[in-house]
Every structure is written in structure tokens, then in C-alpha cells.
Amino acid sequence: MRDLKQDTRGAVYVEFLISFIPVFFMFLGMVQIALMFVGGLAVQRAAAAAARAAAVVLDDDPQYYGGAERMQLGGGGSGGSTEGAVVGFLAGRGISGDSGSVSMPGLDDTSSEGGARMEAIRSAASTPLMAVAPPPAVFVRSESVGGAIGSMPASRIATALLWNRGAMAVRIVDGPASTTARTSFERRDLEDESVMPDQARVRVSYLFHCAVPIANRWICNDPLALVLGAATAGTIRSAQILAGGISLESIQRASATRDLLASREERDSVAWGDFGDSTRTTVGAIGLATEMAGLPSLRVKVMTAEAELPIHFANYTYQSE
Numbered sequence: 429m430r431d432l433k434q435d436t437r438g439a440v441y442v443e444f445l446i447s448f449i450p451v452f453f454m455f456l457g458m459v460q461i462a463l464m465f466v467g468g469l470a471v472q473r474a475a476a477a478a479a480r481a482a483a484v485v486l487d488d489d490p491q492y493y494g495g496a497e498r499m500q501l502g503g504g505g506s507g508g509s510t511e512g513a514v515v516g517f518l519a520g521r522g523i524s525g526d527s528g529s530v531s532m533p534g535l536d537d538t539s540s541e542g543g544a545r546m547e548a549i550r551s552a553a554s555t556p557l558m559a560v561a562p563p564p565a566v567f568v569r570s571e572s573v574g575g576a577i578g579s580m581p582a583s584r585i586a587t588a589l590l591w592n593r594g595a596m597a598v599r600i601v602d603g604p605a606s607t608t609a610r611t612s613f614e615r616r617d618l619e620d621e622s623v624m625p626d627q628a629r630v631r632v633s634y635l636f637h638c639a640v641p642i643a644n645r646w647i648c649n650d651p652l653a654l655v656l657g658a659a660t661a662g663t664i665r666s667a668q669i670l671a672g673g674i675s676l677e678s679i680q681r682a683s684a685t686r687d688l689l690a691s692r693e694e695r696d697s698v699a700w701g702d703f704g705d706s707t708r709t710t711v712g713a714i715g716l717a718t719e720m721a722g723l724p725s726l727r728v729k730v731m732t733a734e735a736e737l738p739i740h741f742a743n744y745t746y747q748s749e
Contacts, residue, residue: 456640456641456643457643457647459576459577460638460640460643460648461643461647463576463577463638464636464647464729464731467636467729467731468731468733470556470557470560470634471557471636471733472733472735474553474555474557474596474632474733475630475631475632475733476735477552477555477556478549478550478598478630479628479629479630479736481548481549481552482549482600482628482630482737483628483738483740485545485548486613486628486741487613487739487740487741488545489746490746490748490749493543493544493545493548494544496543496544499613499614499615499626499739499741500545500612500613501545501546501600501610501611501612502542502543502546546598549600550596550598553598553630553632554588554592554596557592557596557634558585558588558592559584560636561584561585561592561637562578562587562591562637563575563578564587565578566578566639566724567723567724568723570724571639571641571644572641573640575639576638576639576640591637594707594710594711595634595635595637595707595711595728596634597632597633597699598630598632598633599630599631599633599702600630600631601629601630601631601734603629607698607701610628613628614626616741625738625739626739626741627736627738627739628737628739629736630735631702631732632733632734633702633703633730634730634731635707635711635729635730636728636730636731637726637727637728644725645725645727647729648727649692649696649728649729649730650689651711651712651714651715651716651726651727652664652665652712652715652716653689653692653693653712654708654709654711654712655708655709655712655716656712657693658690658692658693659686659690662685662686662690665685665686666685666686667682669681669682669685670682696730698732699731699732702732715727715728
């Protein structure tokens, strides 16, 4: 026993383990933040692409959009089918014979709002986001840094066709961070230089999938909060923390958890308004189901970006009109 007290072999390994754990957690957090930064850039690019599409599409020839009236949208364009946008737009251009949309199962099965013109704008926004869509492996394998980064681009495209259908919202609004969607636009007189052309301001909101283990639970949205709201979720999470024993530390942790969920809900309120309650509930339900089944938990980060461009309109009548 005396020799054992004086034996210092293995002390370095103990020190290594003590220092490695916080460094490893920091590494996971840095990887998740880096991936989120890339996702944010993709969302900004999607907003710019959607604004460029809106600037051209809104006053384009009605024959390419099923006879839809120029400078008019049928709705706000919150949910919709990306596949339908591609097929409908190409059909209007005479590339295929059917101008209808394609129905595929996705996160949100709501039909597209805004008509064929809005579908074309959604299609332009969806393309850049294919690069950051989650690869299929993250839904069936245990969480890992390699799985979060992904590998083959083709696998992302395969899931993006379904993921972007429910995880992307595109809306043309009347001002920065506005909750009011625009459906009608004015055609200005090109000869009057004092009159500014009408602007199309497009907001793209996206649910970025967080797949880095441990870090995604610190940074990204709790699925329970998506289903029940921050207030109810905060109460449940606090009860889970206090169930381990009531102490000053547990009370402080419970309070911090409630405050964090509430701040995230307030910060993302505008973007969630673009998605609607059905998307929030669906994403949260999938996250809770995977969590209970022992699969990788679905956690998302709400990202949003806006871009504005003047509408390219023509003061003449198309031959098809």
C-alpha cells in the first residue's frame, strides 16, 4: 500500500484526460459553427438567386407560367414543392408537355402558394441550398463529425429534393424583416426618371440540419421546443433537470435552459412565421421520434437572409397576351 501511494506512473495520462475533454468539446463546437457558417453563406446566396429570379419572372411572358397575370402572385409563397417548381417552369418553356406540379412526400406536404411564378422563384432559391442539405447517412447512422460533413455530392442532391421541399420557405415581403407578404407589384413608367422602379424583396428561410454530436445540442433548436413551444418545453426540460436532485446548481441550470429556449424562439419568430406551424410541428415530431428510438436526434438551426432588386419590367404587350 505504501508503494502504491508513492507510485506516480500514469499521472500524465490522467492529466491528458482531464485536459482533453474540454478541448474535444471545443473542437466539436468549432466544427458545428463552421458548418453553420457555410450554411449561412448558402442561404444568403439562395436569397440573392431568388431575388434575381423574381426581378425577371414577375413581368415575364404569361405563356411560360400557365397564363398567370404579369406582376401578380397568387399568394405569399410560404411552403411548396421544389420538384413542382422545376417541372412547372420547364413545362411553361415548352420542354415538357405537362405544366402541373410533382407531388412527392416531404417534411411539409402543403401545396405551393403564389402560382407558377412563385414556383420558379423557389426553384432558383433551392439550387444553392442543395450543397448544404443533409446527406442520407445522418438519418440512419450514429452521429459523427464525418457524417455531418458528408462526402458524395450526389447523396446531398438526393436528399435535397425532399429536404428543401419542407425545410425552405421563400417569401416576397414589403420590407426588411416584415411579416407581410407582397402579391401585387406596379409597372413603372420607364420614361419618368423621377419614379423609382418597383422592388422585389425576397426572404429565404432555411432549416439547417445540425449533425455534429454533442455540439448540436448546445447550439441548435431543441425538437421539444419546436413541437410545444419554448415556454412548455422549458418547463419540461427544467423538470427533467430538477428530477436529478434539487440544488442551487440544478435550479440555475433549469433557469438558464428556459431562458435559452425563449431567446431562440424570439430570435427566430419571423422565420418561423414563413414556415407556419405545420413545419415546426413536423420537424419537432421527427426529432423527438428519432430521439426516443435511439437514432440521431434531428436538430435544426433556423437561418434567414433577404435580398432586394428592382423588377425588370417591359412597357409593352407580349404576343401571347
